[in-house]
Amino acid sequence: xxxxxxxxxxxxxxxxxxxxxxxxxxxxxxxxxxxxxxxxxxxxxxxxxxxxxxxxxxxxxxxxxxxxxxxxxxxxxxxxxxxxxxxxxxxxxxxxxxxxxxxxxxxxxxxxxxxxxxxxxxxxxxxxxxxxxxxxxxxxxxxxxxxxxxxxxxxxxxxxxxxxxxxxxxxxxxxxxxxxxxxxxxxxxxxxxxxxxxxxxxxxxxxxxxxxxxxxxxxxxxxxxxxxxxxxxxxxxxxxxxxxxxxxxxxxxxxx
Numbered sequence: 427x428x429x430x431x432x433x434x435x436x437x438x439x440x441x442x443x444x445x446x447x448x449x450x451x452x453x454x455x456x457x458x459x460x461x462x463x464x465x466x467x468x469x470x471x472x473x474x475x476x477x478x479x480x481x482x483x484x485x486x487x488x489x490x491x492x493x494x495x496x497x498x499x500x501x502x503x504x505x506x507x508x509x510x511x512x513x514x515x516x517x518x519x520x521x522x523x524x525x526x527x528x529x530x531x532x533x534x535x536x537x538x539x540x541x542x543x544x545x546x547x548x549x550x551x552x553x554x555x556x557x558x559x560x561x562x563x564x565x566x567x568x569x570x571x572x573x574x575x576x577x578x579x580x581x582x583x584x585x586x587x588x589x590x591x592x593x594x595x596x597x598x599x600x601x602x603x604x605x606x607x608x609x610x611x612x613x614x615x616x617x618x619x620x621x622x623x624x625x626x627x628x629x630x631x632x633x634x635x636x637x638x639x640x641x642x643x644x645x646x647x648x649x650x651x652x653x654x655x656x657x658x659x660x661x662x663x664x665x666x667x668x669x670x671x672x673x674x675x676x677x678x679x680x681x682x
Contacts, residue, residue, distance in 0.1 A: 427441050427442070427443060428441060428443070428459045428590055428592065428593060428594040428595075429441055429443045429444050429460075429461075429566065429589035429590060429591070429592050429593070430444070430457070430461060430493075430570050430592065430593045430594065431593070431594045432593055432594065433492065433592075434580075436494055436495050436496060436497075437492065437493070437494050437495075438461065438467065438492070438493045438494075438495070438593070439485060439486045439491075439492050439493075440453055440457070440489075440490045440491060440492075440493060441490075441562070442490070442562040442564060443457070443562045443563065443565070443566040443590050444457040444458070444562060445490060445562030445563055446487075446491055446561060446563055446615065446653075447560060447561050447563075447564070448487070448624065448626065449487060449555070449631070450490075450561065450562075451489060451490055452487035452488060452489060452490065453487070453488040453489070453490055453563075453600065454562075454563035454607045454609065454610075455482070455484060455555060455609045455627065455630065456490070456605070456607060456608070456609040456610060457563065457566075457592070457606055458488050458493075458513055458521055459480070459482055459523070459605045459606065459609055459630060460592050460598075460602045460605040460606035461493070461495060461513070461592065461593070462480075462495060462497075462511040462513060462521070462523045462605075463480065463525075463599075463601055463602045463605045464592060464596070464598075464599075465495040465511055466480075466497055466509050466511050466523075466525050467571070467599060467601075467602075468497075469497040469498075469499065469509055469511075469563045469589065470499045470502070470507070470509070472507060472527070472530050473492060474502070474503075474530050474531075475506075475507055475527040475528065475529050476527060476528060476529075476530050476637050477525055477526075477527055477601055477634075478526055478527065478528040478633070478634050478635075479518075479525065479526040479528075479631070479632065479633045479634070480523055480525045480605065480630075480631070480632045481491065481523060481524050481525075481546075481629070481630075481631045481632075482521060482522070482523040482627050482629060482630045482631070483521065483522050483523070483628070484520070484521050484630075485519060485520055485521060485522070485628060486518075486520050487520070488513060488520045488521060489515055489520075489628050490518075491515050491516070491663070492515060492679070493513055493514065493515050494513070494514045495511060495512070495513055495514075495603075496511070496514065496601070497509060497510065497511045497512075497678070498510045499510075499619060500524065505528070505529045506523070506526060506527065506528055507527040508524060508526055508527075508618060509513070509524070509525045509526075509527070510522070510523065510524050511525070512524045517572070517681050520668065523603050525654060527564065529608070530613055533588060534622070535541075535636075536680070538668060538669040539662065539668075539669050540570065540668070541664065541667070541668040541669070542575075542582065542644050542664050543572040543573075544570075545570050545585045545642060546570050546571070546572050546585075547570075552602060554613040562587045564588060564621075566588060566590045567586045567587065567589060567607070568586065568587040568589050569584060569585075569586055569589055570584065570585040570586070570655065571583070571585075571614075572584065572644075572646075573587065573646075574614065574615065577620060579616050579618070579619070580615065580617075580648075581615050581648040581649075581673060582614040582615045582645075582646075582647055582648075583644065583645070583646045583647075584614050584644065584645055584647075585643070585644045586605070586607045586610070586643055586644075586645070587603075587641050587642050587643075588606055588641070592606065599639065600637070600638040600639050600640060600641075600665070601638060603638075603641065603643060604632070604634075604638050604643045604663060604665075604670070605632065607643045607645065608630065608632055608645065608673045609627070609630050609646065609675070611645050611647035611649075611659040611660075611673055611675055612625055612647070612649055612657070612659040612662035612675050612677055614645060614647055615647040615648050615649045615661075616649060616678065616679065617649040617650065617651045617657065618651060620654075621682075622681060622682055623679060623680065623681055623682060624678070624679070624680050624681075624682060625649070625651070625657055625677045625678070625679045626677065626678050627659070627675035627676060627677050627678075628676050628678055629675060629676050630673060630674075630675050630676070631673060631674050631675075632663070632672075632673045633671050633672055633673075634663070634670050634671035635670065635671055636670055636671075637670075638663075638670045639665050639666070639667060640643070640664045640665050640666045640667075642665065642666050643664070643665060644650075644663070644664035644665070645661045645662075645664075645673075646661065646662040646664070647659055647660070647661040648660055649677070650663075651677075651679055655678070655679050655680060656676070656677060656678070656679060657676075657677030657678075657679045658674065658675070658676060658677065659666055659673075659674065659677060660672070660673075660674055661673040661674070661675075
């Protein structure tokens with residue numbers, strides 16, 4: 427089963443593979459973000475321009491239901507292009523994104539951080555983790571921790587590979603794979619106990635300095651909680667060739 431089934435142009439039905447950890451009737455924002463990228467990829471494409479930055483604002487938990495994704499061109503151009511996407515259900519807007527495409531050209535690449543640890547082999551701990559067994563989105567990924575562990579507090583380095591299609595019968599791109607995974611930075615690096623607190627992100631910003639490749643994405647994530655109910659997760663993103671960019675999430679933090 428895929429995460430989504432297309433019903434018509436811009437309309438989708440969400441499956442149980444989109445379920446998040448907070449409420450079985452609400453989606454994890456990873457699939458929703460990837461779905462917006464899926465639609466943005468098909469909006470006014472221009473040869474030589476690549477999606478380089480995505481900023482998502484979350485207005486409310488997205489229901490596991492029928493969705494409509496509406497896209498538009500905010501600013502057109504030959505070298506840079508700004509797009510927008512909105513996710514609606516039942517006539518209500520639940521999330522909105524802006525994205526920048528930037529023209530691709532030969533430039534002198536500067537050294538980035540070294541590649542992360544190789545993908546570690548699976549272990550019984552990973553297979554039995556809450557991420558894998560607890561909710562639909564968690565079961566849709568193959569999780570491999572190189573640092574930290576499932577539900578352990580503190581920073582974590584974790585590889586992930588989507589094991590189900592994003593949209594039934596439609597090809598998925600590496601950026602869509604990365605977008606589906608990058609929203610989990612706060613989930614894999616909790617700074618407070620999941621049993622006692624909620625720490626939900628109200629946004630997600632992904633910035634890439636090169637196009638990702640391959641099935642596997644790695645997050646090196648750390649979360650900081652402030653004294654007044656807010657938090658921040660900062661994540662360095664990798665593919666199997668090395669670093670590709672970064673993501674940030676602003677968190678709403680509260681006792682359960």
